[in-house]
Amino acid sequence: DDFDSDGDGISNFMERAFGGDSLSSDAKDTLPRSIKKPGSKRQRITFQQYSSTYNTEGIEYIVESSTDLRTWTTSDVTQIDLNGPSTAGKGVDAGGGMERVLWQTTNERAAGKTQFLRVRVRTK
Numbered sequence: 329d330d331f332d333s334d335g336d337g338i339s340n341f342m343e344r345a346f347g348g349d350s351l352s353s354d355a356k357d358t359l360p361r362s363i364k365k366p367g368s369k370r371q372r373i374t375f376q377q378y379s380s381t382y383n384t385e386g387i388e389y390i391v392e393s394s395t396d397l398r399t400w401t402t403s404d405v406t407q408i409d410l411n412g413p414s415t416a417g418k419g420v421d422a423g424g425g426m427e428r429v430l431w432q433t434t435n436e437r438a439a440g441k442t443q444f445l446r447v448r449v450r451t452k
Contacts, residue, residue, distance in 0.1 A: 345387050345449040347376040347426040360447045369436035372408075373445040374428060379417070382425030386452035391431045394444045404434045405445065 329341035336353040343350045348358030360375035377389050391407075392400040408430040409418040419427030437443040 342449065344385075345377070345389075347378075347422065347424065362445070363430065370433045371437070371443045371445045372430060372432040373447065374430045375447055376422050376426045376428050377419070378425055379419065379421070379427045388450050388452055389429075390448040390450070392446055392448065393433050394446070395441060397444060400446065405431050406434050407431050 330339050332338060333340055333350045334343075334353050338348065338358065340350040342348075343358055346358045346360065358376070360373050363372040363374050365372060371393065373391065375389075377383075378385075378387055390402060391405045392402050393404040394400045407418050410420045410428070410430055411417060417427070419429040422428045431445065431447075433443055433445065
């Protein structure tokens with residue numbers, strides 16, 4: 329899991345967790361990325377994850393926010409429902425047992441302050 333088979337700087341486990349291919353260099357397309365919403369003072373992050381039905385490894389995705397890059401919390405983040413209120417689940421089917429999800433900070437960034445988001449992954 330810690331080995332980098334394709335030499336792109338991303339471990340096999342991280343590539344698998346985000347729907348990448350450990351045998352080809354696809355790190356730019358695989359990794360979580362920030363999404364800017366014009367006029368919004370909230371940070372957003374999107375990534376692919378295994379849908380619960382296909383998550384046989386028990387990979388856990390932990391989205392956290394910080395204002396100082398030292399203290400991280402899960403209490404200031406919310407997953408955005410990309411399907412609408414009348415459908416099951418909040419992510420959009422990306423095929424192959426994966427879904428694209430979107431998270432954002434609950435609170436708006438205060439004037440002159442910074443806000444950060446990150447995703448940690450681990451197996452249960």
